[in-house]
Amino acid sequence: MLRRVLLLAGGGLAAALAVIAVLRSGGLTVVPVDAVGVTILVGAGGAAVLVGVLLPASGDAGRVGSLLAASGMFWFLGVCATPGAPNSFVFTIGLVAASGSAVVIAHLAFVAPAGGARIGLLARATVVAGYLAVFALAGVAPVLFADPRLHGCAECPSNPLLVRDDPSLAGVLATVGAWVAVGWSVLASAVVISRIVGAIRRGGRVSALVSAFALVFLLAAARPFLTDVGLGAALAGGAGRTTFWALSGGALAAMALTLALARMTARRRVRALARLLLGPGPVEPPGMTASLRTALGDPTLRISYPTSDGGYVTDEGESVDAALGEPLSSTPLRFGSVESALILHRPALFDLPGLREDVGSTARLGLAHERLLAIRRAQLRALEASRDRLEDAADAERRRLARDLHDGAQQQLVGLALLLRFARSRVDELGASEASAEHVTLAQNGVDAAIETLRSLTRGLHTDEASQTKIQS
Numbered sequence: 001m002l003r004r005v006l007l008l009a010g011g012g013l014a015a016a017l018a019v020i021a022v023l024r025s026g027g028l029t030v031v032p033v034d035a036v037g038v039t040i041l042v043g044a045g046g047a048a049v050l051v052g053v054l055l056p057a058s059g060d061a062g063r064v065g066s067l068l069a070a071s072g073m074f075w076f077l078g079v080c081a082t083p084g085a086p087n088s089f090v091f092t093i094g095l096v097a098a099s100g101s102a103v104v105i106a107h108l109a110f111v112a113p114a115g116g117a118r119i120g121l122l123a124r125a126t127v128v129a130g131y132l133a134v135f136a137l138a139g140v141a142p143v144l145f146a147d148p149r150l151h152g153c154a155e156c157p158s159n160p161l162l163v164r165d166d167p168s169l170a171g172v173l174a175t176v177g178a179w180v181a182v183g184w185s186v187l188a189s190a191v192v193i194s195r196i197v198g199a200i201r202r203g204g205r206v207s208a209l210v211s212a213f214a215l216v217f218l219l220a221a222a223r224p225f226l227t228d229v230g231l232g233a234a235l236a237g238g239a240g241r242t243t244f245w246a247l248s249g250g251a252l253a254a255m256a257l258t259l260a261l262a263r264m265t266a267r268r269r270v271r272a273l274a275r276l277l278l279g280p281g282p283v284e285p286p287g288m289t290a291s292l293r294t295a296l297g298d299p300t301l302r303i304s305y306p307t308s309d310g311g312y313v314t315d316e317g318e319s320v321d322a323a324l325g326e327p328l329s330s331t332p333l334r335f336g337s338v339e340s341a342l343i344l345h346r347p348a349l350f351d352l353p354g355l356r357e358d359v360g361s362t363a364r365l366g367l368a369h370e371r372l373l374a375i376r377r378a379q380l381r382a383l384e385a386s387r388d389r390l391e392d393a394a395d396a397e398r399r400r401l402a403r404d405l406h407d408g409a410q411q412q413l414v415g416l417a418l419l420l421r422f423a424r425s426r427v428d429e430l431g432a433s434e435a436s437a438e439h440v441t442l443a444q445n446g447v448d449a450a451i452e453t454l455r456s457l458t459r460g461l462h463t464d465e466a467s468q469t470k471i472q473s
Contacts, residue, residue: 003062004053007069011049014076015042017090024084030245031079037242041079044249047256048072055263061354064112068256071108074101075252083155091157092143099139099181102221103130105252106188109195109214112207112259112353126184126191134184138177138225146170178228185222189215202329204348206262213255220248259353266352269295274362288363288370289315292343296359300328302344305371307378312342315370317377333360333367341367417448 018041022031031037052069055061078101080094107130110123119127145166148156192215199207223244273295293301304312304320312320320342328344333356340360343350350356360367 003057003066007049007053007066011045011053011069011072011076014073015045015049017086018042018045018076018079020086021080021082021084021090021094024086025082026084029079029082029084030241032242040246040249041076044253044256045072045075047253047260048075051256051260051263055259056354056357059354059357060111061263061357064108064259064353067104067108067111068259071101071104071252072256073097074104075249083153083157085157088157088160092159092161095143096135096139098224099177100131100135102181102185102188102218103127103134105214105217105221105255106130106192108255109192109211112210123191123195126188130184130188133180134177137173138181141177142170142174144170145173174228178225181225182222182229182231185218185225189218192218199348199351202347204351206258206351207348209258210255213251213258217248217251217255220244220251262352263354266355266358269297269352269355270358270362273359277363277366288366291366292359292363296345296349298345298349300344300346301349302328303367303370304342304344305367305374306339306342307375313374313378315374315377317374317379317381319378331356333363335360335364340364340371414451417451 019038022029022033022038022041025031025033031041049069049072052065052067052072055065055068057065074097077090077094077097079098080090081098082091082094085091085094107127110119110127140161143159143161144163147159147162147165149158150165192211195211196208196215199205199211221244223240273291276291276295289301289303292303293299302314304314306312314320329347329349331343331345331350332339333341333343343359350359
């Protein structure tokens with residue numbers, strides 16, 4: 001709430017200062033002093049500030065909203081570098097803001113809408129270079145050594161940042177800053193174009209539109225730097241200044257409108273999800289997956305849940321590697337610092353501002369419940385797999401024991417039985433006593449009984465009943 005109040009108050013103050021500066025400028029400004037000019041000024045900046053204020057304050061949408069509102073404020077303050085500025089402080093801020101508005105727009109294009117994705121290294125470096133180089137060299141540095149009142153602008157307010165008046169040094173710094181700004185604009189435009197191409201390939205219409213409008217703003221905002229280095233002489237006239245200013249205003253308003261419509265779409269999908277989750281009866285698996293697929297319009301969507309061992313399982317307890325098939329884009333849903341679920345979906349699904357945070361908040365209880373069920377199913381699957389491993393090990397051990405009995409003790413007993421039969425025949429041939437013959441016969445019968453017992457045991461180890469014995473859980 002405090003963020004929205006501060007952004008709205010800052011935007012309103014910047015708008016008021018801009019309108020006062022334009023109306024008091026006597027035509028010495030890029031803004032036409034008429035109804036059309038004021039409408040473009042207030043409409044573009046006001047749309048950016050209002051949409052930025054209305055976007056959610058947390059997560060990616062919070063950064064997008066803050067940057068969009070800041071873009072509107074820079075748009076307003078950029079026209080305050082005129083003799084009609086209310087005071088010297090506003091006049092100086094206008095000088096700096098006029099040079100830095102393109103950097104804020106580029107930053108906005110790189111993060112909006114990100115859908116939870118991080119800014120690439122090149123885009124991050126471009127933003128940092130813009131804030132350090134363009135703001136410092138093209139915006140602040142020349143202001144430190146130039147007093148407009150001493151160089152043809154007697155009506156201009158004083159410069160509170162003036163260190164000393166040195167027109168030669170200020171001119172050199174302005175030229176260097178302009179060249180740096182032109183080079184940065186080329187780099188930023190190339191990065192934005194690459195984002196447009198990437199967004200089109202993955203189906204991110206919102207990202208593509210926002211980046212396209214940002215590209216238009218960057219190209220229009222580069223006009224004063226091009227004229228400062230002598231590359232845009234044809235654009236230096238008053239009509240050209242006004243046309244490019246209006247073009248940048250239209251691009252800013254279009255960015256705000258695109259994000260506003262995207263936010264409305266996100267809210268509509270979240271309301272559809274809430275109706276599904278709050279319908280009659282409990283949500284049973286795969287209820288969360290089906291609900292999210294229906295509400296978000298993605299039939300390929302799947303949900304994976306984190307486990308204590310660092311892996312992920314589906315709502316049926318299967319490991320992600322076994323259940324995924326084709327790789328999908330992934331977006332984690334976090335509650336605080338704890339990851340509750342990993343949404344696997346088609347690319348660009350969460351490009352709508354605030355959609356990821358709203359889905360996580362709306363489906364929080366359902367996801368937590370289904371995660372517990374998924375972890376329980378995974379544990380049962382692990383228990384069944386352990387049981388199967390034990391059964392396989394027991395079967396292997398039974399087969400080994402049967403083989404050892406057949407090839408070892410049984411063969412030895414068979415050999416002993418043959419020897420006893422031979423001994424009995426020799427006893428009969430030699431006419432030994434009946435007692436000796438009886439002892440040999442008893443030994444032979446004992447060995448035969450042992451052999452039969454081993455054969456029965458071996459057959460028992462190989463029966464289906466033994467091999468299919470289950471360990472009771």
